[in-house]
Amino acid sequence: MTGEKIILTDEPLKSPNQDRLGFAPFAEKNATIIKNMQVKESVVFAVYGKWGSGKTTFLNFLVHYLKEEDSIIIVKFNPWWFSGREDLIRQFLYNLKLTLGRSTKLKYVVKKLEPYVEALGEIPQIGGIFKAVQKFKKASQKSVEEAKEEIIEQLSKIEGKIVVLIDDIDRLTANEIRELFTIVKAVADFPNTVYILAFDKEVVIRALEKVQEGKGEDYLEKIIQVPIELPLANKTTIRKMLIDELNAVLSGTPEELFDQTYWGNVYFDGIDPFIKTVRDVKRLTNAIRVTYPSVKGEVNAVDFIAIETLRVFCPKVYAVIKNNPNMFCGNSQDLLYGSQNPELKQFHQNWLSDLDNIPDNLKEAIKNLLKRLFPKLECVFGNTHYGHDWEQEWRRECRICSREIFPRFFCYSVPSDDLSRAEMEIILNSLPDKERFCEYLKYLIKQKRSDGSTKLSVFLERMEDYTSKIPQDHIPFIIETFFDIGDELIIPEDEGKGFLSWGNDIRMERIIWQLLWRYNDKNKRFEILKNAFENGKAISMMVKELISFWKQHGKYGGTKKSDKDILLDENHLETLQEIVLDKIKEAVKEGKLLNTPFLSSILYRWKEWGNEGEVRDWVSKVVASDEKLPIFLSKFLQKTSSATITDRVAKIRWRLNPNWLKDFIDVDILEKRCNEVLSNDSIVATLNDKQKLAIAQFLEEKHLLDKGKNPDDPFFYIGVGER
Secondary structure, eight states: OOGGGOOOOOOOOOSGGGOSSSHHHHHHHHHHHHHHOOOSSOEEEEEEOOTTSSHHHHHHHHHHHHTTSTTEEEEEEOGGGGTTSSOHHHHHHHHHHHHHTTOGGGHHHHHHHHHHHHHHHTSOOOSOHHHHHHHHHHHHHHHHHHHHHHHHHHHHHOSSEEEEEEOOGGGSOHHHHHHHHHIIIIISOOTTEEEEEEEOHHHHHHHHHHHSSSOHHHHHHHHOSEEEEOOOOOHHHHHHHHHHHHHHHHTTOOGGGOOHHHHHHHIIIIIGGGOOSHHHHHHHHHHHHHHSGGGTTTSOHHHHHHHHHHHHHOHHHHHHHHHOHHHHSSOTTOTTTSTTOHHHHHHHHHHHHTOTTSOHHHHHHHHHHHHHHOGGGHHHHSSOOOOGGGHHHHHHTTOTTSTTTTTHHHHSSOOTTSOOHHHHHHHHHTTTOHHHHHHHHHHHHTOBOTTSOBHHHHHHHHHGGGTTTSOGGGHHHHHHHHHHHHHHHOOGGGOOSSTTOOOHHHHHHHHHHHHHTTOSOHHHHHHHHHHHHHHOOOHHHHHHHHHHHHHTTTOTTOOOOOGGGOSSOHHHHHHHHHHHHHHHHHHHHTTOGGGSTTHHHHHHHHHHHSOHHHHHHHHHHHHTOTTHHHHHHHTTOEEEEEOOTTOSSOEEEEEOOGGGGTTTSOHHHHHHHHHHHHTOHHHHTTOOHHHHHHHHHHHHHHHHHHTTOOTTOTTSOOSTTBO
C-alpha cells in the first residue's frame, strides 16, 4: 500500500508484540507487581504521562500481562465518554456491575451492587458529587452504608483481584476530575480492588486547584498510593518512526529535491525539538500525507516537511511566513527588503518577541529552522549574506526561499500562472529533438497568464536556472533554435513594465551567453554560432547578439575586455557579420524584413556593415506604400516612463523623433507621405492603434523640430504620446 493512502489514526497499540517504544517490559514488570501484591483495601496506581506519550498503549500492554492470571478481573472505564452528563457515579457503578456480572463467582457481589447503584444513581446532582453524597448520607445514612458494607463483605471473600483501569481523566472538566477521585476513594474503595488511573499529572493538578483549596499536588498524594511515571519513549525510536513514515510519503520524490545533508541540518536544527511523542509523529506525517502528493516534484521536500512542521506545531509562526513572503524570500542584497533595510530586522524582532507562550528552546529552534529555510535571515540573526547569484540555485531546487516557488508551499499546487517543474523537465528533455523543442516554445506563447504575459517568459527565465546542468551536447540545439525562431518569440506581451524590465530577446540572450561560456574554446563557440546563423532566420536575434559580442571589444559603447573574458575573436565576429548581411538581403528579397522585430536596429547595422544606398532604397520603397508606411513607422515608436516626486505611478509617453529616421529617408518626404496616408479614410480604417499613434507622434515631433524645439528635452511636454 502506498504512503499516500495510509493515514495514521491515534489508536493505541493493543499487543506487546507491536511495541516500538520499549513499553512492553515496563508494563510486564508492573503487571507482575500487581499480581503478587496483597490487597486488603483498595490500592490506587497512577500512570503519569503527557498527552500523546502512550499512556493508553501502556494500559493495553498491562492488561495483556494481567490477563495471564485467571484470578484477575479487568474492568475498563473511560469517563470521557460520559463527560458533561453529570452521572459519572451511576455510569461507573453500572459499568462495574456489568463487568463483574460476567463472572459466576461474583454473582453475589453483583446482587449487592444493584441496590447500591440504584441508591447512588438517585442522588440529586447539585454542587458536585461530594456535596450530593453528603446530603444523601444525612437523609439515608443506614441504607447506603449497609449496601456498601455488604459489597465489602462479599469482595473480601473472593480469591484474586479486580483491576479497574480508568483512562483519559485529564480530558474531563475540573469538577468531573474531583468527582472521579471521589468515586475512587469514597464511593468504590472496595477491598481486593486495584485502581490504575492514567492522566497528565500537570493538567490534573491545575484542574484541581481551580475547584478546591490547597495545592493540587497535595490532593493527589492523598489519592494515589503508587505513582508510575511513564517512561519516555526513546528519542532514537521516535526519530526512526518519523523517518519510516516520511519515507513512505516521500516515495517518488526526485533525488535533486531531497538533499540528505540539508535534511540533516534542517531536521536537527528545527524539526526534532517538536517531535517528542508518537502522537507528534502521527500528527506531522498525517498532515504531510494529505498535502504533499499534490506538489510532489514541484517543491523541495525538505523545505516542505519543515514548513508543515511549523503549520502543525506552531501555526502562529506559519501564518507570519505565509502572509509576509517579501520578509523571508530572496537574497540579503534585495533592494527593497535586503540587509540594508532596517525594516527587515525590525520586522523579525517584532514577531519573535510576540511568541511569549513558546518555551525558549523552541524559540531558538524556530529561529534556527528559519535561517535554514530562508538564507536571507542569516543577515538578520547573524552576519552572513547571500547575494543574487544564489537565486537561480534556490529556484532550480524548488526552495521555499525562492519568490517564484514560495506560493506552492501554501496553496499546495503550482499556481496556474506558473510553470511546473515537471513541465520544465519535459521541455528540456525534448532536446536534442529541435523540432519538438520549437513546438513546445510556440505552445508556451499561447499559454496566457493573468497579467497578460505568456508562459514562454516564465520558461525562459527558469531556463537560466538549468544552463549549468544542461548536457553540453544539447547546447547547440538550443542556440540553433533561438537563432531560427527567436524573432517569433519576441512578443509585446512578454515585454516587462518599467525601467528595470526586459523582454524575451534579453532572456534568450542571457541563456545563449551562459551556454556559450560552458565551452572554454573560442573556436568551438564560433563553430556553434556560425552553424546557427547560417541555418537560422531570426535576423533580429543575430544582430542583437553580434552587437553584444562587439561590445566586449570596446565597440557600441562597450568596454574592451581582456582576452580571457571575450567570447569570440574579432575575425569570428566579422565572419558572423557577413552571414547576417546575407540574411538581411535574403529577407528583403522574400519581403519579410519589414515585420522583423527591432527593425530600426537592423537598419542601422545594415547601413554600417553593408551598403547605405541599399538601405535607403529599401526604405523609400516601403514608405511609398500606403499599407507599409504605418508598419514601418510603428517600428520606431518608443515607450518612455517618467515620474515626479509627487507621482505614485509613472507617466507613460510614446516617442518618435524624426531625427531617428534621417539616416534612412528624407523626413520631409516622410512627413508628406504621412499626411497623404491620413487623408485616405480607407487606409486609416485598416490601421491599428499603434500605427495611428506612430504617425501622429512622428508628425507632432516633426512639427516641434520645425519650430526649433527639442522633443528630446526631458522637461519638454509632448502631448500626443502621453498615456
